[in-house]
Amino acid sequence: MKYKNFYIENYGCQMNISDSDIITSILLNHGFVLSENLDKANIILLNACSIREKAELTLKKRLEQLTFCKKKKKIWIGIIGCFSKEIENFFCKKKMVDFFVPPDSYREIPNFIYYSIMGMQYLSYIKKRNETYADISFVKTKRNNKKITSFLSITRGCNNMCTFCIVPFTRGRERSSDPDSIIKECKRLYQNGYKEVTLLGQNVDSYLWIEEKNMNQNQKNVVDFSNLLDLLAQEIPMMRIRFSTSNPHDMSNKVLEVISKHKNICKHIHLPVQSGSNKILKLMNRKYTREEYLFLVQQIKNIIPECSISHDIIAGSCSFSSQNPAIIS
Numbered sequence: 001m002k003y004k005n006f007y008i009e010n011y012g013c014q015m016n017i018s019d020s021d022i023i024t025s026i027l028l029n030h031g032f033v034l035s036e037n038l039d040k041a042n043i044i045l046l047n048a049c050s051i052r053e054k055a056e057l058t059l060k061k062r063l064e065q066l067t068f069c070k071k072k073k074k075i076w077i078g079i080i081g082c083f084s085k086e087i088e089n090f091f092c093k094k095k096m097v098d099f100f101v102p103p104d105s106y107r108e109i110p111n112f113i114y115y116s117i118m119g120m121q122y123l124s125y126i127k128k129r130n131e132t133y134a135d136i137s138f139v140k141t142k143r144n145n146k147k148i149t150s151f152l153s154i155t156r157g158c159n160n161m162c163t164f165c166i167v168p169f170t171r172g173r174e175r176s177s178d179p180d181s182i183i184k185e186c187k188r189l190y191q192n193g194y195k196e197v198t199l200l201g202q203n204v205d206s207y208l209w210i211e212e213k214n215m216n217q218n219q220k221n222v223v224d225f226s227n228l229l230d231l232l233a234q235e236i237p238m239m240r241i242r243f244s245t246s247n248p249h250d251m252s253n254k255v256l257e258v259i260s261k262h263k264n265i266c267k268h269i270h271l272p273v274q275s276g277s278n279k280i281l282k283l284m285n286r287k288y289t290r291e292e293y294l295f296l297v298q299q300i301k302n303i304i305p306e307c308s309i310s311h312d313i314i315a316g317s318c319s320f321s322s323q324n325p326a327i328i329s
Contacts, residue, residue: 003074003117004032007041011059012049014244015200016081018151020047021138023080023106028139030110043076043113048083050166056087063096076116080109082170103156103171104131132156134181137188148195154182154228155201160247163285164274164314167202176207179223183235196240196266199228204243205250226254233262244270248296249287256303267304271296272312280317 006027010016023045024034035041044066049055059079066077079091080101091097098116101109108122115122138150157172158165186197201207207225223231232241241262246269259265271293275281278289288296300307 003042003076005035005041006032006043006045006113007035007038008045008047009062010047011055011062012047012052012082014151014198015153015202016047016049018153018200019081019103019106020045021151022133022136022153023047023109025136025139026106026109032110032113042074043078045078045080047081048079048087050082050084050087050170063091063094067094067096076113078109078112078116080106082166084166084170106133107131130175132175132177134177134185137185148193149198150189150194150196151198151200152182152185152189153177153200155204155207158202159206160203160287161285162274163283164317171202174203174206176209179209179228179231182228183232186232186236186239190236190239194239196242199232199241199243200245201243202245203247203250205246205252205255224254226252226258229255229258229265230262233258233265237264240264240266242266242268246271247287248273248293251296253299253303256300259307260304267307268310269300269307270310270312271300274312274314275317276313279319283319284314284317 008020008024010020028034032043038044046059046062048059063077066075069075070077076098077096078099078101079088079097081103083100083102088100091100099112099122101112105112112122133153133156155174155176157174158167159174161168182199189197205225207228209221209223209228211221211223229241229243241264248271251269251271259267259269273293274284274286276290278291281289297309300309
């Protein structure tokens with residue numbers, strides 16, 4: 001095929017950066033060529049974020065620029081990642097985008113591209129409940145060749161239905177990757193020169209892998225997040241380990257004790273609070289109170305005195321009633 005140069009731009013969180021690495025690996029394995037220069041690419045992929053309003057506004061402005069470029073040469077534009085049906089309908093009406101690839105359909109992205117170039121449409125909106133992309137290894141490119149840190153998704157999707165968040169609808173229900181595949185990928189990253197890995201998940205502390213060992217005797221091998229951290233820290237003692245994002249109601253003392261135990265687990269926790277009001281937290285469908293959050297912070301300081309804590313706060317959250325849609329500004 002003549003048009004095989006692709007270029008990716010990210011709009012949003014670390015999960016998008018990790019997804020772009022997955023997509024790059026898939027396309028390179030299918031004979032496509034990653035372009036470091038937008039002007040030399042025929043396939044433009046925009047990794048969208050529908051959680052932050054600013055990311056959506058930036059994406060719209062970028063698409064206006066690219067639509068102008070489209071008049072000058074043959075390019076095909078695809079939106080990938082977290083996007084709502086509303087966003088898709090908006091861009092379809094404007095005829096700015098050639099194809100849309102949701103998070104569970106990245107393996108099929110070559111088909112989306114092939115069909116678009118042939119002037120046809122390819123659809124794949126089946127939610128794959130077990131898709132984690134655990135078997136896809138990141139490929140070092142010129143873009144990330146000098147980097148010493150990497151992101152690795154260990155869970156995908158989310159089971160919490162926070163009223164301000166679209167993730168359960170765009171990324172599906174929560175599922176965890178096989179711990180063996182995570183350890184193997186981290187070792188491979190270390191061998192390729194990476195010194196630090198950040199484990200990613202919408203609620204990384206809720207990581208849970210259950211493997212049936214003996215069906216007849218009903219034996220199960222259960223690995224939770226504290227077990228996974230412990231295994232990684234022991235298997236790759238020279239690699240720094242971070243993780244994000246923690247939901248306060250998922251974090252346990254077991255995780256804190258593992259962090260305290262290992263020198264190569266960075267003493268930092270990103271712990272979004274979202275609001276300091278119990279009333280607003282309840283309306284947000286956050287499953288903790290102000291008092292429980294403060295108690296958790298104290299537990300962190302008791303177990304890991306040197307630990308730094310960062311957080312997210314949603315300012316200007318509205319006090320809606322049960323008759324109104326859940327909209328958080």
